[in-house]
Amino acid sequence: MQENIGSALTRAARFFGDHTALVDGSHRWTYRDLSARVESFNAALDELGLTPGDVVGVLTKNSRAHLVAWLGVPRYGRVLNEINTRLSPAEIAYIVDDSQTRVLLVGDDFLEMGRQIREDCPSVTALVYTGDGSCPPDCHDFEALLTGDRTPVIVAAGGDDTAGIFYTGGTTGRPKGVELTHANLVANAKHALISLGYTEHDVYLHAGPMFHLADGASTIALTWVGGTHVIIGGFERTLWLATVEHERVTQAMLVPTMVTMLLAEPLGDYDISSLKSVLYGASPMPVSLLRTAIDTLGCDWCQVYGMTEAAPIVTFLTHRDHRDGVTDATPQAQARLRSAGRPVVGVDVETRAHDGTVLPAGQVGEITVRGMNVMKGYLNNAEETATALVDGWFHTGDMGYLDDDGYLFVVDRLKDMIITGGENVYSTEVENALYRHPDVLEVAVFGTPDAQWGEVVTAAVVLRRSDAVSADDLQAHCRELVAGYKVPRLVHFVENGLPKSGAGKILKRNLRDQYSPV
Known part of the structure; x- marks a missing residue:
């Protein structure tokens, strides 16, 4: 039998049917409830004309829609496209077009963007509204798709079939669509179970973005053993x-x-x-x-x-x-x-x-x-x-x-390693040195072009108090901990936090562009 990530929900519904599967605000579903809703959702996708291989995108904050999509979309051969909500509208439109997404699930914060994408991307045939208000007339109501006496078309899928397309965050250029198969994601779920030891007694809090695999690593694993998913918007x-x-x-x-x-x-x-x-x-x-x-x-x-x-x-x-x-x-x-x-x-x-x-x-x-x-x-x-x-x-x-x-x-x-005067400097080593200063809250170290040295070590620093220390103070602190050529020659103080990707990674490319000489 080919491995299918939908088997996690099948097992949970069988052995833990009355156990709480999901808590999302006032919504509390058992695994029996969740299984029924996922089956109804798949039947609704059939009614919308989607066949195996068609792509369903999710563009919303953390919500039950993510869990239904994770467990439901790939179940009968369709492909999940979890979209980074922090990307620009142009990047999101590119992702939808590149993946040929057919149906797009949109929350309240992304409804207007979804409408524009539907206009600009010919592949999109339907928007599904996942918000808490009344469903707009030009969208399908997500909650309505989860109810009713619907029976999906059963299609065998699994193994090397693509289960999801997960786009890289675009930190090094245009996002790239990573094709992950059922076998890939099932293997990862086993890795998570072995490493993290989830059981039916565990209650897991989805606070990181559910579109990202850092959080998704636990989604299938926890479901497999009947644990409880607690979801907050972010x-x-x-x-x-x-x-x-x-x-x-x-x-x-x-x-x-x-x-x-x-x-x-x-x-x-x-x-x-x-x-x-x-x-x-x-x-x-x-x-x-x-x-x-x-x-x-x-x-x-x-x-x-x-x-x-x-x-x-x-x-x-x-x-x-x-x-x-x-x-x-x-x-x-x-x-x-x-x-x-x-x-x-x-x-x-x-x-x-x-x-x-x-x-x-x-x-x-x-x-x-x-x-x-x-x-x-x-x-x-x-x-x-x-x-x-x-x-x-x-x-x-x-x-x-x-x-x-x-x-x-x-x-x-590899792309963040700094070469200054012929010496290799690893930015994480310098960052760790700076973090040892008690007044440093957040820091990123990167290279900026320099006519004499090729690159110079540059730091962007967020302080706990804006007047706590000077650049000279931080440079003196670093000299106690790292070699002289690793000490930042340039220190920039940032007041409102460092730029980050949807996964919470600091975007050094943005900082490098901002602080490089014109």
Whole structure:
């Protein structure tokens, strides 16, 4: 039997039918409810004329529509297109056109954009309104599509069939459509189950964007074992704390920028004692911030490193690794807090030189990945696919090294490495040094062009107080921690936060463009 991500819901409805599957505001569904609604939704897609291979896009904040789409759209051979809501209208229109999306689910905040896309993109034949108000006459009502005595056309799908197209965030140019198969996403769900140990007793809070695989990594896995999905529209500090308290959340995923916001003030009187574990990913966590987070929240922490092309989990830094890193005085245990962990079961990781040679432990090279989770390819882009997938290995574009015990240390993006005066500078090392200053809230380090040095190390810094320190102070601080050629020559103070992608990654390309000489 071919693996189909819809089997997760089939199992949950059978063994956990009366268990709470979803909490979204006033909406509370059991797994039996969720299964019935997903089947009705698929029948409605049949009525809208969609056949296997047709693409359904989701353009809305976190909501039950995402969960229905995740579990329903690929079930009978259609293809899910989760769209990054933080992209520009032009980028979103490009994604819809490139993927030939047929039906677009739109929330209140994106209704007008959806209408414009329908005008501009001939492939779009219908808008489905997922908001809380009255359905506009030019849209189909999502809630109505979930009800009624409908029976979908059963189509066998799975294995190497494309289940979803997930576009990269466009941080290095135009978004690329990553084709992930049922087999890719099922493999990833198994990786998540093995690593995170979800059970039917877990309550998971969807606070990170549900369009992103950093959150989606848990969607299929949690469903498979009958856990509860609690959904909020997006991360907001007090809402997150109140929801953890009210719903007795046990598991959550945060990106480092969310952790920074969460810890910006005391937690107050919120009872978050139900929280067993926080998973973080999407970008490295400064060690100083991680230590504060572990002390403050009082739960276990774990990390995944991955990327869209790997569906997304590649490596996992365990709860034990984090506990040892904080409590064990040995340099090895402390150093591993800076790592991304070891490859998950079923995934191989190697680092390679420019000529493709596999490098020994300790040597920095490009991180390459192999496993059942690795993508089918980039949609409509054979050239990029051939460059990225070589002999079954995905070339990530990340630089790193493995230690003698197989722990992966990610040192930089290949494109973010700074070469100044012939010396290689890894931006994450300088960022970690800056984060050790108590007045630094957020920082990004990147290279900007320079006639003498080729590039100079440049830092964009957000301070806890605008008058806390000067550029000279931060440069002096860095000289205590890193070599002189790694110290930022230019320091720019930013008042309103650093630009970020939908996944919470800092957009260094934007900063590089902003601060480079004209």
